[in-house]
Amino acid sequence: xxxxxxxxxxxxxxxxxxxxxxxxxxxxxxxxxxxxxxxxxxxxxxxxxxxxxxxxxxxxxxxxxxxxxxxxxxxxxxxxxxxxxxxxxxxxxxxxxxxxxxxxxxxxxxxxxxxxxxxxxxxxxxxxxxxxxxxxxxxxxxxxxxxxxxxxxxxxxxxxxxxxxxxxxxxxxxxxxxxxxxxxxxxxxxxxxxxxxxxxxxxxxxxxxxxxxxxxxxxxxxxxxxxxxxxxxxxxxxxxxxxxxxxxxxxxxxxxxxxx
Numbered sequence: 001x002x003x004x005x006x007x008x009x010x011x012x013x014x015x016x017x018x019x020x021x022x023x024x025x026x027x028x029x030x031x032x033x034x035x036x037x038x039x040x041x042x043x044x045x046x047x048x049x050x051x052x053x054x055x056x057x058x059x060x061x062x063x064x065x066x067x068x069x070x071x072x073x074x075x076x077x078x079x080x081x082x083x084x085x086x087x088x089x090x091x092x093x094x095x096x097x098x099x100x101x102x103x104x105x106x107x108x109x110x111x112x113x114x115x116x117x118x119x120x121x122x123x124x125x126x127x128x129x130x131x132x133x134x135x136x137x138x139x140x141x142x143x144x145x146x147x148x149x150x151x152x153x154x155x156x157x158x159x160x161x162x163x164x165x166x167x168x169x170x171x172x173x174x175x176x177x178x179x180x181x182x183x184x185x186x187x188x189x190x191x192x193x194x195x196x197x198x199x200x201x202x203x204x205x206x207x208x209x210x211x212x213x214x215x216x217x218x219x220x221x222x223x224x225x226x227x228x229x230x231x232x233x234x235x236x237x238x239x240x241x242x243x244x245x246x247x248x249x250x251x252x253x254x255x256x257x258x259x260x
Contacts, residue, residue, distance in 0.1 A: 002059060002106070007116075010054045011125070014102045015118035018047050018087055024096035024121055031094050039090050044068050047086035047102060055082045055104070062106070065230060067199045073228070081107045081226050083202040088117075089174030098122045099172025105202035107225045115206035117176055126180050126207050134183055134210035141211035144188040144238070149245035152188035152238070155181055163249075175235070179204035182237045183211030189238040189246055193218055193257050198230040205237065214243035218254040233258045 021029040021043035031041035048068040056064070059082070063075030066084040075081050082104065087093050089100030098121035106114040115134075117126040128134035134141040146152055154163075155171035155178040169187055172178060179201065181187040202225055209215045216222060218234020220243070234254055238246050 002114075006058055007055075007114075010051070010058065011102065011104060011116050011118045013054075014047050014051055014086070014104075015120040015125075017050055018043050018093075018100075018102055019120040021046070022093060022096070022121060024098060029094065031090075039094060040068065041087070041090060041094060043093065044087045044090065048084065051082075051084055051086060051102075051104065055084075059106075063226070065199060065226065067197065071230070075226060076228060078226070079109055080113075083107050083112075083199050083225060085176070085199040088176045088200065089172060092173035097173065099177060100174050101126075101177055103174075103176045103199065103203045105206060105225075107202060110224045110226055112202055112206035112225065115203035115210075117180060117203055117207065119174075119177060122177075126183075126204075128203075128207040128210040130206065130210070132210070134207045136180075136184060141183045141207070142185060143183045143208060143212035143240075144185045145212075145241070146188040146239040147241045149242045149249065152242055152246075153186075154189050154191075155187050175200050176204035179235070179237050180207050182213045182239070183208040189242065190235065191218070191237075191246060191250060192235045193233075193250060193254055195231050195233055196235060198223075198225050198227070198232070201232075201235055205235075208237045212240070213237050214240040216243070216247075218247075218250055218258070220244075220247045 063078035063081035085103040092099035101117045101119035115128040
């Protein structure tokens, strides 16, 4: 059994560490690009190191997969792994905007067991446990139940012409927070058509699913975690009744982009 109170305290502290660097609270942070278009900051590195140390002590048998740590293939032999994005939504973080969070999931035999997001700039803590539900700040979540695809709420700043049958709502930079919005019935649909990584979605996908949302890759296939190649193509989280329509709406583009 995991000491849940200790796990909660670790996540709280990780959020405090990140918040201590956040320009939106008047702090200064050093940042650079890992590669063109991929920013990282000293806050990402600090939170990553803290979580790796503390979660490692909490559950020594678990492996580790994080955006900011060199991948160790020994994780593939582990039944449990921690899946971490120390700051998801780094662009919003660096711009002093609130659309970022610390994302932590515990994966058991390829499936999420626990998912947690700490968004201190928004005073939000999201938690889900497989088979038991999802909560934000202790309040149970119930996902969108929209029945019609047209008009579905999508977190976005713009829409392609083909997607303008949808309705835009506020978009945090963090993909995890956008996914969680479906679980909180603040959006009806979140979709991406690009290659992403397990740490981007592990915690949030469990939160949305446990709240009642449908979750898949862009082709409607379920996600598996702790793969040798920790990537998946596309993400589709929606109200269950519009999931098939969303897959159909994206199918042609998904087939083309996935092979590029």
